[in-house]
Amino acid sequence: MNKRRITSKELAKLAGVSSATISRAFSPDSRIGSATRDRILAVAREHGYQPNAIARSLNNQRSRLVALVVNAIGNPCEAEEQQLLVHRLQARQLLPIILCCADHDDxxxxxxxxxxxxxxxxxxxxDMVSMQDAVDIFHTTKPIMVSFEPLDNEKVSSVRIDGSAAADEIIDKIASDGKKRFAYLSGTKSSWIDKLRRKWFVDALARRGLTLQAEAFGDYSYDSGFKESVLLLHRAKVDAIICGNDVMAIGARDAARRVLGKNTPDDIAIVGQDGIAMAAWDCNDLTTLSLDHVAFIDAVMELIERHDAELEGPHSITLTCTARWGSTA
Amino acid sequence: MNKRRITSKELAKLAGVSSATISRAFSPDSRIGSATRDRILAVAREHGYQPNAIARSLNNQRSRLVALVVNAIGNPCEAEEQQLLVHRLQARQLLPIILCCADHDDxxxxxxxxxxxxxxxxxxxxDMVSMQDAVDIFHTTKPIMVSFEPLDNEKVSSVRIDGSAAADEIIDKIASDGKKRFAYLSGTKSSWIDKLRRKWFVDALARRGLTLQAEAFGDYSYDSGFKESVLLLHRAKVDAIICGNDVMAIGARDAARRVLGKNTPDDIAIVGQDGIAMAAWDCNDLTTLSLDHVAFIDAVMELIERHDAELEGPHSITLTCTARWGSTA
DNA sequence: ATGCAGTGTGCATACGGTTACACAAATGAA
DNA sequence: TTCATTTGTGTAACCGTATGCACACTGCAT
Incomplete structure (x- = not known):
């Protein structure tokens, strides 16, 4: 508060050395006598000295800060991944700065x-940030785009998701249960990921000569899943709803059950996407196209490490989704 | 990428002025000719120049970074508050650094x-960080402790929560429904907040001459809520469970229903705490002791603004919880 | 013409570290 | 013993920006 933080120069005086030596005491591999280092560290501890990371960053050209651009913090799917990523970053002494914003200009x-x-x-x-914007804004830092559109750009690394096989499997199961009238409940209209996910299922249907009978758009929230499903079920006769994420699927399940009196999986099949922990809760037990979050974050960290190692060129990693079978389809 | 970021000195050369003038062009209220400023801003835009915040911070002694120490990112209750706080910070041009960690030493x-x-x-x-540790580690920055133990410490500001009135109201309703055998399902044992919350309910019971008939400890997760409730209901005859948070309450509700065949609110009353959005979902409709998240974050921001204004002394704000009535009690 | 307030700019220094270079002392080899 | 090498430390320059101070210039009243 009132008491200013002690600087290396002041500590140098206290320890009877130069500030360069102080610096060396705190740099793991630099030429310094071990006796000197020990003495300095002791004095430092005594006076609560820690090198100023801001000054160090200025000099190093390396801040050890990582910007995480996210849509939302509360969203369960992202949250599980964010949590994993934050832990992994911290383990490497990297500090995450969260940028969370709904509005485009902001x-x-x-x-x-x-x-x-x-x-x-x-x-x-x-997926609300265009690759071009990312590259323009962070023009000295190669961005890592996560589950992003598969455009090739030499300035961007990316982790991509492929759920087509799992979607195929899921549609197969539902269709073999005798259901033929599928609806798709999208997340936001502008989301690129949403279009990709939808495509997996549309393609899977096409392979069996089926097409979507109805379609609706929500915003990834429970409420939108509930409300849009009510409207959807009132205006179209469908016996399966594929949802853009798990939370909307839970909303759809509730809507079908409470408003229309239809139960899963007999009257209607409901499928989610993400594979969040909540999907496996007893009260939900969702059938969902799920992604291994750990593998996902492993991939992100691998890209970060590649960037740190200054390996040339961008890199991209593709992960495959799997089906999680619950009682809703 | 390879192209280094341009510095004020380089831009100065390009614009035919000194680097001091560049700096002034980017400082809203400093003595500079408006023609010069406009020209500089134009050249800056052209070359993608932005002042280096790290260097600026070093000079200013003001980083505009805010450390957010949280237990977890995924936890819905915290997540809603975190999201609000992050937005409010960003609106003030403050960047949040997330520190998220389960292990104490880490x-x-x-x-x-x-x-x-x-x-x-x-x-x-x-609530896993002691006030003393916070003060010691951030000895130049007065920490803001959120819903923390009500110790008075001149180096700390805090937001406190009072749910005693709401707990009273809830116990009143349940007791008047004829239920007398209450159990409390805690979050973590070491959590200070958990003890506080438990006290509200224990006191409310005491006022009616009632005591807890059984008790269990979980870890705030759905799974622990489910598992501990099964054990609890097997070993004790209770007709009401007060849970440490909403997520555990959902677990308890599922356990009662699926394993014991007991339905809320007739066979058993179940109460949550937090008032997360999910509690109001149709499939949950939880009765819960809830906190106004917006008011909560308003309070945090007020404390931050007080610190910025260098108002003397710490300050603390107390918020009152309310009951949210659902169909589980 | 003189003095004076106000305005716009540059110079130099400070912010708190890191590190290339220089140099003395210690070490080892011959 | 002498020279080469290694080790430990200090000096000084630098990272990129902000700002106090000095100075030149303008405009205006005296």
């Missing part, structure tokens, strides 16, 4: 702000 | 790391 503003902090890495967890 | 380590970044504010959302 988001760009925010990314510009973060870029002035000379972040070492940028992980874009949001 | 957490202290992490806090020390963040403190070297000269964060302007520290918000401790975790």
């Amino acid at each position: 988001r760009l503003q925010l990314m510009r702000l973060a870029s002035t902090y000379q972040v070492d890495h940028v992980v874009i967890f949001s | 957490r202290l380590q992490l806090m020390r790391l963040a403190s070297t970044y000269q964060v302007d504010h520290v918000v401790i959302f975790s």
Whole structure:
């Protein structure tokens, strides 16, 4: 508070050495006598000295800060991944700065702000950010786009998701239960990921000569899943709803059960996507196209490590989804 | 990528002025000719120049970084609050650094790391951090402890929660429905908040001459809520379970229904705490002791603003919880 | 013409570290 | 013993920006 933090120069005086020596005491592999180092560390501890990371970053050209651009913090699917990623970053002594924003212009503003902090890495967890914007704003830091559109761009690394096989499996099961009238309940209209996910299922249907009988758009929330499903079920006769994520699927399941009196899986099949922990709760037990979150974050960390190692060129990793079987389809 | 970020000195050369003038062009209220400023801003835009926030922080002694110490990112209750807080911080051009850690030693380590970044504010959302540790580690930044133990410490500001009136109301309703045998399902044993919450209900029971008939400890997760409730209901005859948070309450509800065949609210009353959005979902419709998240974050921001304004002394704000009535009690 | 307030700019220094270079002392080899 | 090498430390320059101070210039009243 009132008491200012002690600087290396002051500590140098206290320890009877130069500030360069103080610096060396705190740099693991630098030429310094071990007796000197021990003495300095003792004095440092005594006075609560820690090197100033801001000053160090300025000098190093390395801030050890990582910008995480996310759509939302509460969203369960992202949250599980964010949590894993934050832990992994921290284990490498990297500090995550969260950029979380719904509005488009604010988001760009925010990314510009973060870029002035000379972040070492940028992980874009949001499909609401265009690759071009990311590259422009962080022009000195190669961004990592997560589950992003498969455009090739030499300035971007990415983790991509392939759920087509799992979608095929799920449609197969539902169709063999005798259901033929499928609806798709999308997340946001503007989301690229949503279009990709939808495509997996549409293609899977096409392979069996089926097409979507109805379609609706929500916003990934429970409420939108509930409300849109009510409307959907009133206007179209369908016996299966594929939802853009698990939370909407839970909403759809509730809508079918409470408003229409239809139960899963007999009257109607309901499928989610993400494979969040909540999907496996006893009260939900959702059939869902799920992704291994750990593998996912492993992939992100691998890209970060590649960037750190200054390996040339961008890189991209593709992960495959699997079906999780519950009692809703 | 390879192209280094341009510095103020380089831009100065390009614009035919000194670097001091560049700096002034980017400082809203400093003596500079408006023609010069406009020209500089134009050249800056052209070359993608933005002042380096790290260097600026070093000079200013003000980083505009805020450390957020949280237990977890996924936990729905915290997540809703975190999301609100992050938005509010960003609106003030403050960047949040998330420190998220389960392990005690790692957490202290992490806090020390963040403190070297000269964060302007520290918000401790975790009841797993002792006030003393917070003060010691961030000795130049007065921490803000959120819903923390009501110890008075001149170096700490805090937001406190009072749910005693709401607990009273809830117990009143349940007792008047004829239920007398209450159990309490705690979150973690070591959590201070958990003890506080439990006390509200124990006191409310005492006022009616009732005591807890059984008790169990979980870890705030659905699974622990489910598992502990099964054990609890097998070993004790109770007709009401008060849970440490909403997620555990959902687990308890499922356990009662699926394993014991007991339905709420007739066979058993189940009460949550937090008032997360999910509690109001149709499939849950939980009765819960809930907190107004917006008011809560307003309080946190008020404390941050007080610190910014260098108002003397710590300050603490107490918020009152309310009952949310659902169909589980 | 003189003095004076106000305005716009540059110079130099500070912020708190890191590190290339120089140099002395210690070590080892001959 | 002498020279080469290694080791430990200090000096000084630098990272990129902000700002106090000095100075030149303008405009205006005296």
